[in-house]
Amino acid sequence: MASDIRDPIQGSKNYKHVTTAPIPRLEYKDPRAEELIQSGQPVIITDSDLVGSAYHWNLDYLCANLGNGLYTVYTSGNGKFKYYDEKKVPNVPSFQPPTSHTDMTFQDFASKLKRKDNSDWIYLQQPLNDTVGPRIELDFKGFNWDFAYRQMKRNRWGPLTSNLLLVGMAGVVTPAHYDEQENLFAQIQGYKRFLLFHPDQFECLYPYPIFHPHDRQSQVDFDDPDLKKFPQFSKLKGYEGIVGPKDVLYIPMYWWHQVESLEDHGETISCTFWFKAAPTEKVVYPLNAGQKVAIMRNIEKMIADTLKDNKNMPHFMRTMVQGRYS
Amino acid sequence: MASDIRDPIQGSKNYKHVTTAPIPRLEYKDPRAEELIQSGQPVIITDSDLVGSAYHWNLDYLCANLGNGLYTVYTSGNGKFKYYDEKKVPNVPSFQPPTSHTDMTFQDFASKLKRKDNSDWIYLQQPLNDTVGPRIELDFKGFNWDFAYRQMKRNRWGPLTSNLLLVGMAGVVTPAHYDEQENLFAQIQGYKRFLLFHPDQFECLYPYPIFHPHDRQSQVDFDDPDLKKFPQFSKLKGYEGIVGPKDVLYIPMYWWHQVESLEDHGETISCTFWFKAAPTEKVVYPLNAGQKVAIMRNIEKMIADTLKDNKNMPHFMRTMVQGRYS
Ligand SMILES: [Zn+2]
Ligand SMILES: [Zn+2]
Numbered sequence: 150m151a152s153d154i155r156d157p158i159q160g161s162k163n164y165k166h167v168t169t170a171p172i173p174r175l176e177y178k179d180p181r182a183e184e185l186i187q188s189g190q191p192v193i194i195t196d197s198d199l200v201g202s203a204y205h206w207n208l209d210y211l212c213a214n215l216g217n218g219l220y221t222v223y224t225s226g227n228g229k230f231k232y233y234d235e236k237k238v239p240n241v242p243s244f245q246p247p248t249s250h251t252d253m254t255f256q257d258f259a260s261k262l263k264r265k266d267n268s269d270w271i272y273l274q275q276p277l278n279d280t281v282g283p284r285i286e287l288d289f290k291g292f293n294w295d296f297a298y299r300q301m302k303r304n305r306w307g308p309l310t311s312n313l314l315l316v317g318m319a320g321v322v323t324p325a326h327y328d329e330q331e332n333l334f335a336q337i338q339g340y341k342r343f344l345l346f347h348p349d350q351f352e353c354l355y356p357y358p359i360f361h362p363h364d365r366q367s368q369v370d371f372d373d374p375d376l377k378k379f380p381q382f383s384k385l386k387g388y389e390g391i392v393g394p395k396d397v398l399y400i401p402m403y404w405w406h407q408v409e410s411l412e413d414h415g416e417t418i419s420c421t422f423w424f425k426a427a428p429t430e431k432v433v434y435p436l437n438a439g440q441k442v443a444i445m446r447n448i449e450k451m452i453a454d455t456l457k458d459n460k461n462m463p464h465f466m467r468t469m470v471q472g473r474y475s
Numbered sequence: 476m477a478s479d480i481r482d483p484i485q486g487s488k489n490y491k492h493v494t495t496a497p498i499p500r501l502e503y504k505d506p507r508a509e510e511l512i513q514s515g516q517p518v519i520i521t522d523s524d525l526v527g528s529a530y531h532w533n534l535d536y537l538c539a540n541l542g543n544g545l546y547t548v549y550t551s552g553n554g555k556f557k558y559y560d561e562k563k564v565p566n567v568p569s570f571q572p573p574t575s576h577t578d579m580t581f582q583d584f585a586s587k588l589k590r591k592d593n594s595d596w597i598y599l600q601q602p603l604n605d606t607v608g609p610r611i612e613l614d615f616k617g618f619n620w621d622f623a624y625r626q627m628k629r630n631r632w633g634p635l636t637s638n639l640l641l642v643g644m645a646g647v648v649t650p651a652h653y654d655e656q657e658n659l660f661a662q663i664q665g666y667k668r669f670l671l672f673h674p675d676q677f678e679c680l681y682p683y684p685i686f687h688p689h690d691r692q693s694q695v696d697f698d699d700p701d702l703k704k705f706p707q708f709s710k711l712k713g714y715e716g717i718v719g720p721k722d723v724l725y726i727p728m729y730w731w732h733q734v735e736s737l738e739d740h741g742e743t744i745s746c747t748f749w750f751k752a753a754p755t756e757k758v759v760y761p762l763n764a765g766q767k768v769a770i771m772r773n774i775e776k777m778i779a780d781t782l783k784d785n786k787n788m789p790h791f792m793r794t795m796v797q798g799r800y801s
Pocket of ligand 1: 326327328406
């Protein structure tokens with residue numbers, strides 16, 4: 150087989166302090182693929198054809214067929230698209246949004262992307278809805294829903310919540326964060342590098358306080374980590390892999406991921422399949438890392454709700470822990 | 476008025492790092508006494524005669540009249556009587572009780588106290604109950620219950636829960652801790668120095684984790700503070716006063732107190748009046764320090780109950796806070 154940009158050796162990019170092993174790449178019939186998903190481990194499946202009916206999607210086709218609906222387009226001055234929750238912005242008066250967003254037609258987005266005359270990076274992120282034109286609707290209906298629902302049932306995930314269409318300029322970066330849903334991430338065009346970290350790496354990744362707009366995002370800038378503030382970052386261990394056209398990556402819930410569209414391979418087109426978590430049955434001890442993250446989130450929410458004063462929360466948390474549990 | 480051992484200047488004892496102001500000493504008719512109690516501030520009331528019917532209690536009288544019931548007597552090798560909760564001992568396998576206790580008649584306790592031939596300190600701490608003889612019962616009934624219940628009603632405290640009889644050798648020390656009840660502390664014989672600290676000094680006093688047998692006790696040894704582990708101790712600010720015969724000290728709930736029977740003034744005889752907390756009405760913001768302590772206790776209990784593994788609790792707490800709220 151010819152060498153591919155996705156081969157582990159070519160794909161590896163070194164962040165100082167971050168140690169990674171390759172994410173397994175397996176065919177969907179390989180029993181190990183199923184075993185990894187069932188045990189909550191990430192895997193790249195190469196031939197599920199989950200979005201096989203969309204392999205022909207590219208900028209021109211989407212321009213011609215997506216209709217005149219409005220799409221949310223994010224703009225960043227430095228290529229990083231760190232998500233923030235608008236509802237939590239009032240909680241931190243000093244907060245400066247690192248990106249802005251506007252709604253535009255797909256055609257306007259595509260011409261912006263092609264022009265390349267501006268110094269800003271742009272990234273379209275829009276849930277697929279019923280404003281898409283008839284041909285896209287047909288493509289959408291032709292997705293390999295069998296595969297998707299088989300995964301959902303086998304792993305007792307909750308219902309599918311949304312399919313996010315992602316169209317990003319080469320070079321855009323989504324900094325490390327975790328989501329509270331299971332995700333089958335299907336790549337259509339271009340290449341994306343994924344860095345993945347188990348939920349037990351929480352203490353190396355220092356997520357923002359829960360009330361912060363950047364909740365669920367790591368505070369650490371991987372390009373220039375502040376090891377004084379975040380000393381455990383130097384112990385971070387994870388997985389790394391590049392997904393290209395036809396690849397589907399399973400991102401287990403609570404797993405951290407940093408996603409980078411490779412330079413020099415054009416824009417990236419991807420589609421996510423997000424599923425709600427499996428119902429929590431009888432809790433079994435010892436707790437796993439994901440359950441501990443969920444407990445921490447609940448505790449932090451409860452304290453924030455009780456104190457009703459986020460700016461006093463750090464002092465309260467410190468007082469509870471320092472010299473007592475530290 | 477002649478100088479008294481209780482006068483602030485004579486009474487002050489210097490602990491390095493601990494700054495204290497005098498606890499106000501006021502007559503019960505002084506309106507400021509009432510104002511202090513109502514605002515949850517400590518005060519020594521000099522003439523309430525709360526236990527006026529017991530001013531004649533001394534070792535011989537108690538020996539002759541307390542009956543043959545058994546009394547709990549604590550023994551300490553170093554004069555410090557740091558309380559521990561026996562129910563929580565299994566939570567900390569390495570825990571070594573700093574005191575021991577045995578049940579004995581008051582007569583046996585009194586002769587031990589008089590002998591003074593042993594190197595151990597002893598301290599009797601026993602709730603008054605109906606095994607006391609008829610003369611003590613009469614004295615007890617003659618307490619100034621009007622005063623006690625007036626305080627209870629005026630400050631909306633809950634019911635009286637117990638009267639603890641305390642008989643301590645000169646020199647015994649009860650290290651800094653807080654209680655979860657309101658306390659009218661009545662002195663009968665001998666002198667006790669009180670160091671009191673507002674609940675907002677929590678962060679300077681580093682109580683043990685909630686699951687620890689020494690829950691509610693400070694981890695800091697005032698005689699030899701470990702400022703590396705407990706750096707905020709050097710900022711501790713509080714109140715200090717000596718209570719003698721007839722004095723009643725109001726110790727507000729959640730206020731820290733360290734109590735020392737003075738050397739060279741014989742044994743101390745005291746009686747506490749403990750009342751449940753006022754019912755929590757509609758919570759008013761900003762929260763006060765006592766409410767924050769209560770919230771912290773609830774949070775710690777919930778985490779301990781959820782993790783079901785106390786030895787992992789410090790790591791969990793650190794992970795939640797370090798680099799995130801610190
Ligand atoms: Zn994500
Ligand atoms: Zn006490």
